[in-house]
Amino acid sequence: MLKESALSIVVLYIVLFSTPIESYMSYALNRIFDTAMGVITALLVNYFLPRPRVVSLWEGFKGSFKKGSKV
Numbered sequence: 001m002l003k004e005s006a007l008s009i010v011v012l013y014i015v016l017f018s019t020p021i022e023s024y025m026s027y028a029l030n031r032i033f034d035t036a037m038g039v040i041t042a043l044l045v046n047y048f049l050p051r052p053r054v055v056s057l058w059e060g061f062k063g064s065f066k067k068g069s070k071v
Helices: 002-018 021-048 052-063
Strands: none
Touching: none
């Protein structure tokens, strides 16, 4: 756990000190936009190309919340 934390701190410092102060806001907004696009793409891929095991788990999950269920 400590090794991963140290690595993330090193990456943070590299990004922090290699990005000019004038472009902090645009850099942050670009990262947010890129991350959002990645999440949307992943959700679309999983929706249109689902794996059979995931589909069966999802159907079981939806079935547990039908009317009359005592979950």
